Amino acid sequence: MRRLSPVALATLLSAASLQAAAAHHSFAMYDGSKVITLKGTVKTFQWSNPHALLWVMTGPDPGQVAQLWSIELSTSPGNLTRMGWSKRSLKPGDRVVVDFNPLRDGQHGGALKAVTLVDSGEVLTTVTNGPAKP
Numbered sequence: 001m002r003r004l005s006p007v008a009l010a011t012l013l014s015a016a017s018l019q020a021a022a023a024h025h026s027f028a029m030y031d032g033s034k035v036i037t038l039k040g041t042v043k044t045f046q047w048s049n050p051h052a053l054l055w056v057m058t059g060p061d062p063g064q065v066a067q068l069w070s071i072e073l074s075t076s077p078g079n080l081t082r083m084g085w086s087k088r089s090l091k092p093g094d095r096v097v098v099d100f101n102p103l104r105d106g107q108h109g110g111a112l113k114a115v116t117l118v119d120s121g122e123v124l125t126t127v128t129n130g131p132a133k134p
Contacts, residue, residue: 030111047087
């Protein structure tokens with residue numbers, strides 16, 4: 001078996017790092033210039049890598065059709081834990097108000113800015129200097 005030269009090994013590791021970085025998606029699909037606020041109920045809080053997801057059901061208010069929204073958090077569960085979140089921070093049935101940057105294509109989704117638990121008034125964000133509690 002042949003050993004790789006230091007240069008070949010460094011090239012191989014650099015290529016692997018670039019491939020891993022390319023696999024991580026950007027948030028360009030969200031419109032950072034707009035913030036939408038919606039009221040609803042947590043359907044699911046998906047604590048998974050690379051980003052946690054919040055599924056919120058809105059409506060039905062009079063004249064409104066119930067809609068399911070997918071809201072992506074901007075970081076991983078590991079980072080969320082360091083910010084004070086846990087996989088139990090949001091539970092199915094929790095009434096919430098969610099502020100998010102919407103998808104550019106108009107679909108029902110976005111990138112989380114903040115979520116407020118209606119019953120407790122607790123505000124959760126993914127900003128390191130903002131309020132975040134389990």
